[in-house]
Amino acid sequence: xxxxxxxxxxxxxxxxxxxxxxxxxxxxxxxxxxxxxVATGRNRGTYLVGHLTAEHDLLFPLLRFGAPxxxxxxxxxxxxxxxxxxxAYDVAQLRARWTQVHTALNTHxxxxxxxxWFMRHNNxxxxxxxxxxxxxxxxVLITRTIHLAHHRGQLMLLSSK
Amino acid sequence: xxxxxxxxxxxxxxxxxxxxxxxxxxxxxxxxxxxxxVATGRNRGTYLVGHLTAEHDLLFPLLRFGAPxxxxxxxxxxxxxxxxxxxAYDVAQLRARWTQVHTALNTHxxxxxxxxWFMRHNNxxxxxxxxxxxxxxxxVLITRTIHLAHHRGQLMLLSSK
Numbered sequence: 195x196x197x198x199x200x201x202x203x204x205x206x207x208x209x210x211x212x213x214x215x216x217x218x219x220x221x222x223x224x225x226x227x228x229x230x231x232v233a234t235g236r237n238r239g240t241y242l243v244g245h246l247t248a249e250h251d252l253l254f255p256l257l258r259f260g261a262p263x264x265x266x267x268x269x270x271x272x273x274x275x276x277x278x279x280x281x282a283y284d285v286a287q288l289r290a291r292w293t294q295v296h297t298a299l300n301t302h303x304x305x306x307x308x309x310x311w312f313m314r315h316n317n318x319x320x321x322x323x324x325x326x327x328x329x330x331x332x333x334v335l336i337t338r339t340i341h342l343a344h345h346r347g348q349l350m351l352l353s354s355k
Numbered sequence: 356x357x358x359x360x361x362x363x364x365x366x367x368x369x370x371x372x373x374x375x376x377x378x379x380x381x382x383x384x385x386x387x388x389x390x391x392x393v394a395t396g397r398n399r400g401t402y403l404v405g406h407l408t409a410e411h412d413l414l415f416p417l418l419r420f421g422a423p424x425x426x427x428x429x430x431x432x433x434x435x436x437x438x439x440x441x442x443a444y445d446v447a448q449l450r451a452r453w454t455q456v457h458t459a460l461n462t463h464x465x466x467x468x469x470x471x472w473f474m475r476h477n478n479x480x481x482x483x484x485x486x487x488x489x490x491x492x493x494x495v496l497i498t499r500t501i502h503l504a505h506h507r508g509q510l511m512l513l514s515s516k
Contacts, residue, residue, distance in 0.1 A: 200473075207489070208497050208498065236515065312361075328356075336497070340500060343505040344507060347505035347506055354396050354397065
């Protein structure tokens with residue numbers, strides 16, 4: 195297996211494991227559990243589902259796959275902390291958006307050639323990328339996988355609430 | 356920058372960011388906070404610090420760097436759930452072991468040549484590795500970084516307790 199293909203497999207395996215594990219966790223959690231705070235005074239499950247969905251939806255422009263599906267999520271779930279604006283979304287809507295974003299994203303992720311993963315992401319200029327070639331699309335997926343694990347660890351705490 | 360070196364940098368940057376971020380969090384949390392459960396009925400901070408320290412100590416044999424520094428941690432913090440055995444360790448001891456393991460580990464991590472990261476880890480036989488070359492040392496570091504982020508997300512919840 196060529197080097198680049200092997201690297202891409204390592205990162206994509208980790209990404210899919212986290213996404214699928216989180217999907218399974220969300221399927222297991224009830225709506226009532228997702229409405230709870232993960233700890234007293236901290237984010238609610240609903241906010242975290244919206245936050246992860248919005249962040250992953252922003253991968254479309256960042257990885258140059260296209261426009262986000264639900265740009266209206268960013269002001270509520272990325273730019274702002276958990277608050278009353280989150281209550282405009284019911285849990286079923288958030289679950290549906292989670293699924294739609296990951297289904298659409300997966301199509302792009304699976305179709306991208308190994309070599310293209312090592313091209314720059316959208317938040318770095320060509321000139322900077324020449325000096326910093328590690329700031330590529332695959333690196334974005336590494337950091338998003340870690341970010342997802344961080345919040346999945348918190349969402350798991352809802353299963354005993 | 357050659358492909359392997361670039362990819363190693365991506366993964367090592369992510370590992371160091373998680374380890375350093377967790378160290379900063381532990382420095383900020385008081386002993387009293389670390390003795391709390393991250394959520395009602397779930398792991399205490401002390402267990403999670405011991406768990407992460409023990410798992411990272413096991414990277415010595417897994418990455419073929421040598422023997423673990425504190426093999427006695429595994430039965431308490433890896434093989435068993437949080438319980439009375441954890442109370443044999445005071446918080447200062449756990450903090451010290453966290454530091455010792457990561458200082459020693461860092462020396463090995465920084466010294467390993469890019470090419471050597473793509474050699475097999477210790478839990479896979481040579482014959483299987485020939486068919487599955489993604490099961491290498493660097494892949495272990497990817498999965499441990501994700502595991503660390505998972506528990507760091509939980510430890511963060513202690514900061515408001």
